[in-house]
Amino acid sequence: MPLLSRLFLKTSFIYLAVGLILGILLAGQAVWNLPGFVSALDPVYIHLLTVGWLTLLIFGVAYWMFPKYSMERPHGNDQISWAAYFLLNIGLILRVLTEPLLAQNFNSFLAGWLVISALFQWLGGILFIANLWKRVKVK
Amino acid sequence: MPRLSAWFVRTSLAYLAIGFTLGSLMLINEGLPFAPQLTNVLPAHIEILTMGWVMQLALGVAYWILPRFSRGLPRGNVVVAWASLVLINTGILFVACSVFIQAAGLSLLGRFLEVVSILLFISVTWRRVRSSF
Numbered sequence: 585m586p587l588l589s590r591l592f593l594k595t596s597f598i599y600l601a602v603g604l605i606l607g608i609l610l611a612g613q614a615v616w617n618l619p620g621f622v623s624a625l626d627p628v629y630i631h632l633l634t635v636g637w638l639t640l641l642i643f644g645v646a647y648w649m650f651p652k653y654s655m656e657r658p659h660g661n662d663q664i665s666w667a668a669y670f671l672l673n674i675g676l677i678l679r680v681l682t683e684p685l686l687a688q689n690f691n692s693f694l695a696g697w698l699v700i701s702a703l704f705q706w707l708g709g710i711l712f713i714a715n716l717w718k719r720v721k722v723k
Numbered sequence: 724m725p726r727l728s729a730w731f732v733r734t735s736l737a738y739l740a741i742g743f744t745l746g747s748l749m750l751i752n753e754g755l756p757f758a759p760q761l762t763n764v765l766p767a768h769i770e771i772l773t774m775g776w777v778m779q780l781a782l783g784v785a786y787w788i789l790p791r792f793s794r795g796l797p798r799g800n801v802v803v804a805w806a807s808l809v810l811i812n813t814g815i816l817f818v819a820c821s822v823f824i825q826a827a828g829l830s831l832l833g834r835f836l837e838v839v840s841i842l843l844f845i846s847v848t849w850r851r852v853r854s855s856f
Binding site: 634638639642651679682683686694695696697698699701702703705706709710713716717720721722723 | 724725726729732733736739740743744746747748750751753754755772777780
């Protein structure tokens with residue numbers, strides 16, 4: 585399995601674990617006396633599991649298993665795939681850090697980072713799709 | 724991969740791009756409010772990413788890699804499988820568009836088409852889920 589696939593997969597497992605721990609916190613609000621920002625973790629919880637776990641897992645497996653682009657460049661443009669990996673992860677982590685706090689107390693500094701998070705995730709997704717698209721070949 | 728799988732996978736990637744775009748716009752709108760009505764797009768965002776991206780990718784890959792028949796059509800009835808692709812995409816478009824034009828009937832029809840599509844897909848692939856042929 586190529587290095588980038590291993591990174592995608594292992595990172596996705598970490599997001600899965602963190603997401604499920606957040607799930608405990610969200611369910612625990614009814615039982616424990618938790619800080620107020622926990623109630624704002626819902627969107628982060630969902631996106632840790634759908635973007636962080638599911639999408640990164642699929643990207644890692646697709647990068648590994650999809651038909652080769654060519655003999656010289658089996659995975660297409662590797663620089664684009666690596667850029668997608670970092671953009672998606674930095675974007676998602678920025679979201680995790682900023683969105684719950686912003687929901688509690690709006691400030692323009694956090695809002696700016698949330699916008700950057702959205703742009704990074706979008707660009708990461710589009711870059712990966714563009715590179716993978718060429719490997720969806722009919723045989 | 725077979726042509727039908729390529730269509731399933733490419734369509735799923737297109738939905739992923741659309742779903743990511745809608746999601747990013749909604750997230751930007753949280754930090755930099757520019758269109759309050761964007762929050763209404765959430766059901767379309769969910770439909771596009773769950774049915775359009777994840778489910779269609781799974782269908783495409785399943786059609787590609789499940790064991791093939793040694794006799795007759797290797798992947799079963801191709802016409803029925805293509806009908807499944809057309810119906811699932813029509814259904815997803817109907818459900819997603821119903822969010823924008825506030826048409827409950829369109830959403831219902833879309834869900835119905837999705838169910839028919841999946842039943843067709845299951846009918847084609849069911850016998851391919853086997854240990855050997």
